[in-house]
Amino acid sequence: MSRTFQPGETFTHVRECDRYRPIYYAGASGDFNPIHIDPEVGKTAGLGGVILQGLCTLGWAVEAVAVFVGDPGRIRRVRVRFSKPVRPEDTITFEGKVTSVQDGVLTAEVSATNQRGEDVLKGAVVEASIG
Template sequence: MARDIQAGDTFTHVRECDRYRPIYYAGASGDYNPIHTDPEAGKAAGLGGVILQGLCTLGWAVEAVAVFVGDPGKIRRVKVRFSRPVVPQDTLTFEGRVTAIADGRLTAEVSATNQRGEAVLKGAIIEAVL
């Protein structure tokens, strides 16, 4: 039975960036930029150490909507703005809200904060078919 999704519905998704996540993601994506795998390179770049690839954070935002709608194959469009790097040991909370439903499509706005309450992703717009 399909769930009745309406504008205004909200959802939450939590993901942890464990210490190995940037290395795992480098292997999966091919993004071996040293700022993601070498703490000294991250420090030299002024980042304080290793940071997670932005596309992994994006993937988790998309995952939040995919879980909400029940099928990752329904995602159709994504627009995102990163506002702060994610570092190992961060726990991200993705908060989403359905902003519109029209023509068989859902539009959701998603943001994410780390455990310190700092925004790491703002105003992501993700569309999915219903």
Template sequence: MAVEKGQTFSGREKVDKYRPIYYAGASGDFNPIHIDPEFGKMVGLGGAILQGLCTLAFASKTVTDWVGDPGKMKKLKCRFSAPVLMEDTISIQGTVTDVQSGRARIDLKVVNQHGVEVLQKVEAEVEA
């Protein structure tokens, strides 16, 4: 696939109530804010929240699904800006903003179903 400036792509992920538990098992992040809804409510989060790196993994998957090869991902950065709750739907919109020297820069917008940016300043770099 030829990558060109201006190309766009998107993805969507529905967070079910088990996702933080699955991710905790894979990552070892068993912090109670991620796996205990009552604890999450008690500390003011509205319930258990998804691990930030799992949210970033959703964004990464959207990029690698689009580019076709996970090995082409060279860089990914973001700012974690809002919690993701169980049953949230995360929408990812990517735009190629620059292509130079065989690399493409992609800016991503990652929002929940209310339009709240859960990740900000999301940038990926892939082999073009």
């Protein structure tokens, strides 16, 4: 049985950035930029310490839509703008809203905030095949 999606539907997805997430992601992605794994380099760079790789945050945003549509293989296109770095110990809440359903394609806008209410990702647009 196929699910029907409607413009205006909303969804939420929560991910926690544990203190080891930047290291795990570095190993998986090959992104060993020291701002992601060395607190002193992060401080010297003006970031206040280690920050999570942006592509990990992007992956979580895409995951939010994939979970909503029920299949990561349906994701077709992604556009995103990062607002603020994610830090270890942050809890990120992704809020999504279906903006259109047309010709077998669902388009959703996704934003994300940390536990302090700060935007870490704004205006992400994710398209998924649904037909």
